[in-house]
Amino acid sequence: MNLTSISPFGCTSSAPVCLFAYYCTDVRLPPHTRHLLSQIASCGFTLHIAASGLSDTAAQSLQNDLAQGTHPIAATVHPRPNTGLDFGAWQFLLAKKCNGDANEILFANDSIFGPLLPLRPIVDRMREQHLQVWGMVRSEAVVTHLQSWFLCMTRDALDHPAIQRIFNQPFNDMTKDEIVLHGELGLGLAIKAAGLTAGAAWSNARGLARLLALNPMHTDWRTVLRSGNAPFIKTELLRDNPSGIASTHLWRQEIPDSAFFNPDWIAAYLASTPPRTLSRRAGLRARLVQALASEDRRHALTALLLGR
Numbered sequence: 001m002n003l004t005s006i007s008p009f010g011c012t013s014s015a016p017v018c019l020f021a022y023y024c025t026d027v028r029l030p031p032h033t034r035h036l037l038s039q040i041a042s043c044g045f046t047l048h049i050a051a052s053g054l055s056d057t058a059a060q061s062l063q064n065d066l067a068q069g070t071h072p073i074a075a076t077v078h079p080r081p082n083t084g085l086d087f088g089a090w091q092f093l094l095a096k097k098c099n100g101d102a103n104e105i106l107f108a109n110d111s112i113f114g115p116l117l118p119l120r121p122i123v124d125r126m127r128e129q130h131l132q133v134w135g136m137v138r139s140e141a142v143v144t145h146l147q148s149w150f151l152c153m154t155r156d157a158l159d160h161p162a163i164q165r166i167f168n169q170p171f172n173d174m175t176k177d178e179i180v181l182h183g184e185l186g187l188g189l190a191i192k193a194a195g196l197t198a199g200a201a202w203s204n205a206r207g208l209a210r211l212l213a214l215n216p217m218h219t220d221w222r223t224v225l226r227s228g229n230a231p232f233i234k235t236e237l238l239r240d241n242p243s244g245i246a247s248t249h250l251w252r253q254e255i256p257d258s259a260f261f262n263p264d265w266i267a268a269y270l271a272s273t274p275p276r277t278l279s280r281r282a283g284l285r286a287r288l289v290q291a292l293a294s295e296d297r298r299h300a301l302t303a304l305l306l307g308r
Contacts (some may be wrong), residue, residue: 017100017105019090019099020050020105020108024051027058036112043119046162049075049077049167050092086107112150113269131155133269136202136230155170163194166187181246188280217234218243221234222247233266
C-alpha cells in the first residue's frame with residue numbers, strides 16, 4: 001500500500017475517502033479499531049478521522065500513533081467537540097470538505113469489532129455491482145435502511161438534494177434517538193425517494209423483522225457473521241446487550257480466524273469499558289419473541305431457556 005504522507009488536518013483528496021467517526025479519550029487507538037482502519041485503508045480509502053472530544057494536541061498524538069508500529073496507517077485526525085454522535089462527526093468532516101473530489105465516500109465508525117475476515121474481497125464484490133449506495137448490513141427495522149456504521153456512496157449519490165437534506169440537519173442539537181430517526185432511518189427514506197440504486201453485503205427481507213423492529217446485528221448476529229458477507233460484531237451487543245440476546249456469551253467461539261483478528265482485543269475492550277446503556281434490559285417476553293424471530297432461533301432459544 002502507498003503510504004504517502006498526508007499534511008496535518010488537510011482534506012483534499014481524489015482517492016476514495018473514508019470519513020470515520022471516532023470517540024475515545026485515549027490518544028492510543030484500541031487494537032480492534034486500529035485493525036478496522038488498517039483494513040479500510042487496504043481497500044484504497046484515504047482516511048479522515050473525526051476525533052470527538054480530543055484536543056488539537058491529543059489529535060496530533062493520535063495521528064502520530066497511527067503512523068507508527070509494524071503496520072503504519074496514513075490518516076488525518078480532526079479534533080471536534082463530542083456532539084452529534086456519528087452523524088455529527090460526518091457532518092463536521094463534510095463541512096471541512098474532507099471528501100475532496102472523491103467519487104467514492106465511505107462513512108464508517110468505531111462501533112464494531114471487525115472485520116473478522118479480510119475486508120477487501122467484500123468491498124471488491126460490492127464495487128463490482130456499481131451501486132450508487134451500499135452498506136454492510138440492511139435492516140428492516142421500522143423502515144428498510146442500510147445500517148450507518150459502514151455505508152458507501154458515490155459522489156452523485158452524496159450530492160443528491162435528498163441526501164444533502166439529511167446531512168444538513170442539526171445533529172449536534174439532537175438526542176441519540178433523534179439522530180437514529182433523522183439520520184440512519186432518514187437516509188433509508190431519502191435513498192428510496194431519490195431513486196438511487198442501493199444494496200447491502202448482507203440482507204434478509206423478513207417481514208417479521210420489520211414488524212418487530214429487529215436489529216439483525218443483535219438478533220441475528222451469528223447468522224450475519226457466519227455468512228462471511230458482513231464479518232462484524234457490534235460493540236454495543238457485547239458491551240451492553242440492551243436487547244437481552246441470550247447467545248452473546250458465545251462470541252469467542254465465533255471468531256473465524258484468531259490469527260487475523262485476535263479475540264483478546266474484544267476481551268480487553270470489554271474488561272476496560274463499562275456498559276453505556278442506562279435503561280433496563282429487555283424483559284423475558286421480549287427476549288423470547290426476539291429468539292423466536294431470530295435466524296438462529298434454535299441456539300437462541302436454547303441459550304435463553306438455559307438462562308444464559
